[in-house]
Amino acid sequence: MTSDDVAFQIAEDFWGHTGTTSSECICTGMPFRDLTRGLHTTVLPFVLIEMRTTHHQYPSRSCGLAAVCTFAVGYILWVCWIHHVTGxxxxxxxxxxxxxxxIIFFAAVTVVINxxxxxxxxxxxxxxxxxxxIEEGKEKPKLD
Structure with a gap:
């Protein structure tokens, strides 16, 4: 499988595949691919609005990256567990x-999340x- 095949598979799964469990989402009657597309693409505007309206106090970089890696590894283990149980x-x-x-794919995804x-x-x-x-009436210093 080449990288083009992988890219095509991802695009096909996201934009064209009707789902592996059912062609209709049980809870809404909406086609599964439309539900997936909506859930994955409508988040960005809300994240940008929140980022502009709410200041987030980040932990130290090492603690933040450790938390992100822990979450990513936990999610990957959960995906593998679902495969182990259901096939x-x-x-x-x-x-x-x-x-x-x-393994390489999961490691790359973890790097991208970081x-x-x-x-x-x-x-x-x-x-x-x-x-x-702006609030203090000063000009932001240039980092050049």
Whole structure:
């Protein structure tokens, strides 16, 4: 399986696949792919609004990254446990990957999640430092 095959599989699962459990979501009658698409794409505007309206006090970087890694490993273990119990992968892409590639994939996903955490921390600090300077009537110093 090439990287193009993996990319196509991800796109097909997200945008075209009707779901592995049912073609209709039991709770709403909405097609499963529409529910998945909505849940995964409507979050960003709300995250950006919250970031602009609420200052978040982040823990130390090492504690924050340790917490993110703990969550990621816990989630990966949960996905593997579901496969162990049911024989079905929550994400259909995983059934096409060999065990070694799955380990690399899970490690890469954990790295990406950590990068998202760091981007969020940097954006939060940038937004709120700028806001603080505006309120105090000072110009923000350049980092050049």
């Amino acid at each position: 079905v992968w929550v994400y259909p892409l995983l059934e096409h990957l060999s065990p070694g590639v799955k 990068i998202f955490y760091l981007v969020g921390e940097v954006l939060n600090n940038y937004i709120w430092d700028t806001q603080k300077c």
